[in-house]
Amino acid sequence: MTELMQYLQNLLGVAWLPVWTLVKILVIVVPIMLTVAYLTLAERKVIGYMQVRIGPNRVGYFGLLQPLADGLKLLMKEIIVPSGSNRFLFVSAPILALMPALAAWAVVPFDDGMVLADVNAGLLYILAMTSLGVYGIIIAGWASNSKYAFLGSLRSAAQIVSYEIPMGFGLVCVLMVSQSMNLGDIVLGQSGSAGLLGWYFIPLFPIFVVYFISGVAETNRAPFDMAEGESEIVAGFHVEYSGMAFALFFLAEYANMILIAILTAIMFLGGWLPPFDIAPFNLLPGIFWLLAKTSFMLFLFLWFRATFPRYRYDQLMRLGWKVFIPLTLVWLVIVGAWMQTPYWLW
Amino acid sequence: MLMSFETLVFYMFAVITVFASLRVITARNPVHAALFLVLAFCTAAGVWMLLEAEFLAITLVLVYVGAVMVLFLFVVMMLDINLEQLREGFWRWFPFGALLAIIMVFQMIWVLGNRQTAETGAQVIKHAANYSNTKELGRLIYTDYVYAFELAAVLLLVAIVAAIALTLRRRKDARSQEPDKQILVKKADRLRIVSVVVENKENKSQ
Numbered sequence: 001m002t003e004l005m006q007y008l009q010n011l012l013g014v015a016w017l018p019v020w021t022l023v024k025i026l027v028i029v030v031p032i033m034l035t036v037a038y039l040t041l042a043e044r045k046v047i048g049y050m051q052v053r054i055g056p057n058r059v060g061y062f063g064l065l066q067p068l069a070d071g072l073k074l075l076m077k078e079i080i081v082p083s084g085s086n087r088f089l090f091v092s093a094p095i096l097a098l099m100p101a102l103a104a105w106a107v108v109p110f111d112d113g114m115v116l117a118d119v120n121a122g123l124l125y126i127l128a129m130t131s132l133g134v135y136g137i138i139i140a141g142w143a144s145n146s147k148y149a150f151l152g153s154l155r156s157a158a159q160i161v162s163y164e165i166p167m168g169f170g171l172v173c174v175l176m177v178s179q180s181m182n183l184g185d186i187v188l189g190q191s192g193s194a195g196l197l198g199w200y201f202i203p204l205f206p207i208f209v210v211y212f213i214s215g216v217a218e219t220n221r222a223p224f225d226m227a228e229g230e231s232e233i234v235a236g237f238h239v240e241y242s243g244m245a246f247a248l249f250f251l252a253e254y255a256n257m258i259l260i261a262i263l264t265a266i267m268f269l270g271g272w273l274p275p276f277d278i279a280p281f282n283l284l285p286g287i288f289w290l291l292a293k294t295s296f297m298l299f300l301f302l303w304f305r306a307t308f309p310r311y312r313y314d315q316l317m318r319l320g321w322k323v324f325i326p327l328t329l330v331w332l333v334i335v336g337a338w339m340q341t342p343y344w345l346w
Numbered sequence: 347m348l349m350s351f352e353t354l355v356f357y358m359f360a361v362i363t364v365f366a367s368l369r370v371i372t373a374r375n376p377v378h379a380a381l382f383l384v385l386a387f388c389t390a391a392g393v394w395m396l397l398e399a400e401f402l403a404i405t406l407v408l409v410y411v412g413a414v415m416v417l418f419l420f421v422v423m424m425l426d427i428n429l430e431q432l433r434e435g436f437w438r439w440f441p442f443g444a445l446l447a448i449i450m451v452f453q454m455i456w457v458l459g460n461r462q463t464a465e466t467g468a469q470v471i472k473h474a475a476n477y478s479n480t481k482e483l484g485r486l487i488y489t490d491y492v493y494a495f496e497l498a499a500v501l502l503l504v505a506i507v508a509a510i511a512l513t514l515r516r517r518k519d520a521r522s523q524e525p526d527k528q529i530l531v532k533k534a535d536r537l538r539i540v541s542v543v544v545e546n547k548e549n550k551s552q
Contacts, residue, residue: 089381120478124404131412135384138416142377142423150423157420161413181480318525 024116028105036254037067043302050306077243082145085240089143094241094248097136101255104129108262109184111272111286123171123181126263130167130218133256134160136249137220137237144240152236155226155313162320163217169328170211173204173335174267177346187271190346196275201268203338203346206331208268210324212297215260217320219253221301223308224316261297262290269293352396359392376422380415387411401480 009016041056041063048055056063081087107122109115119125134157141153175181177200178189192198201208217224228236238249265271270293272286311319338344366386373379387410394403487495 119400121400121404121480124401124408124480128404128408128412131408134412134416138419138423139381142419154420154424157416161416164413181478314523315525 021116028116029102032102032105032255032258033251035258036251037071039254039258039298040070040250041067042298043305046299046302047306050303071247074244074247079243079245080240082240085145086143089139090240091245093136093140093143094245094252095136096139097133097252098248098255099136100129100132101252101259104259107183108259109187109266109271110290112188113184114287115184118182118184121181122183123175123186126183127164127168127171130256130259131160131164133218133252136252140241140249141237144237146240148233148235149237149239151233152226152228152239155233156220156237159220159224159226159316159320160218162317163214163324166210166320166324166328167214167218169325169332170204170207170214171267173207173328173332174200176332176335176339177204183266183271187266187273190270191273193277195273195277196270198346199268199270199273200346203335203344204268204331206327208264210328211268212260212264212300214320214324215264216301216304217316219256219260219301221253221257222305223310225310226313226316257298257301258294261301262294264297265290265293269297356393356396359389359396363389363393376425377419380419380422383418384411384415387415399479401483 012019044066045055045063056066059065059069079091081090104126106117107115107119107125109118137156137160138153141149141151141156144150174186178186180186180189186200190199220226220228226236228238233239238246241249270289272290274281274284274286274289276282363386366382366389369382370379370386373382387406391403391406391411394406
């Protein structure tokens with residue numbers, strides 16, 4: 001393997017670094033896209049069974065080819081640009097939605113040292129990238145030149161800005177506890193002989209809950225899907241989109257879901273660390289544990305959607321500003337004081 | 347090789363920043379102007395990143411692009427701005443704007459042209475990969491510049507209190523819910539079960 005790499009390195013010369021980085025990017029992006037495709041199927045199946053239905057089962061065994069059929073169908077459809085819309089912004093909005101959702105994956109570690117960009121300010125970078133996703137939605141709503149789309153984008157802008165604050169405070173708590181903004185170091189800070197007792201979800205339990213719920217709100221998922229709100233504003237910001245442009249919004253939403261799930265797993269559930277550092281558990285590769293934890297968090301997303309009715313807009317704002325932000329602020333002070341005492345075990 | 351690549355990236359960012367800044371003031375559509383301002387912030391963050399100020403660069407994106415400009419766009423999109431009216435005021439405010447511009451140019455010359463800054467500031471000190479910009483910044487803020495920092499914090503706190511006080515004024519016509527009361531409501535408070543005498547058919551037919 002190393003000989004092959006050496007050979008390629010000599011062959012490509014200066015072009016080696018860009019080519020090798022591109023290969024690494026593809027190794028991350030292609031599985032994400034496949035996961036997105038099959039997450040849509042998993043969602044339909046899970047919600048189906050929760051509502052005592054079967055879900056898609058016609059295309060392929062157990063409906064396994066359904067995502068591919070859906071993708072193909074959307075590819076064949078015409079992209080209709082409404083008259084009176086701003087053409088350039090209308091087309092670039094889905095791209096702006098998807099781009100930050102994928103860019104954030106650059107700093108996500110999959111195993112010890114298995115990361116595209118091992119940057120010091122990884123946590124901050126994640127926070128910045130997730131906050132950029134709202135532009136796709138706002139611009140889509142405005143450029144469509146449609147009332148419903150515009151209402152959806154306004155709701156979404158206010159919602160995402162509100163829920164970013166508790167998320168940011170949550171990340172500050174993680175940063176305080178781990179003393180690092182590097183996601184790899186955050187995971188290593190949770191390792192130890194105590195196994196899952198050393199993970200940060202124990203000292204930061206309220207933050208863990210707030211972060212995940214804010215993540216659900218940040219990705220515009222049910223029960224916080226005010227931006228779409230089919231029963232109120234038809235489909236919200238993407239009402240005028242069709243074909244692949246519409247599909248890009250969905251790709252962005254699901255990529256963001258997976259990102260929030262994997263970040264929760266990394267920051268609070270010990271990332272790639274096994275729950276017990278003993279024989280049958282630590283023999284499995286780290287990436288297995290990371291993906292298992294991520295899948296569990298993703299299942300919660302689907303479970304929420306099948307269980308809870310949509311929030312009303314004022315209740316959503318109340319939850320964000322009057323419950324989550326004070327809670328995170330108080331816990332920030334508690335953790336800060338706790339860390340100065342000898343009873344801090346993490 | 348590496349140095350020239352960095353210079354190339356710097357000029358790319360610089361050109362985009364200047365272009366976007368110019369478009370902010372020349373774009374006819376206010377939403378386009380706001381979006382060009384977003385672009386200017388992003389490329390400015392890129393320039394800061396080249397200076398190894400990763401904390402400041404990402405914070406610029408996070409705070410200005412991710413929060414401030416979102417709210418800005420939120421407002422601008424809802425406005426119905428009449429460009430003609432805005433243009434009428436241009437020449438009236440021109441002397442004032444020109445004065446501000448001249449003062450800013452002189453301030454920049456004063457700082458950048460100063461020999462001390464020119465000698466030390468032009469050299470970017472390269473640090474090892476494990477050097478944490480954020481930690482150093484935090485240390486400086488809470489030691490050397492603690493008074494200035496606390497003063498800024500108090501200023502922001504006053505602004506927060508003022509903003510909340512302005513919106514929390516009691517209004518007679520505004521109705522709001524009290525969720526704690528809603529939760530405490532019991533069935534007996536709202537629902538009254540009345541037993542109604544059912545009329546039978548014989549009574550009806552009479």
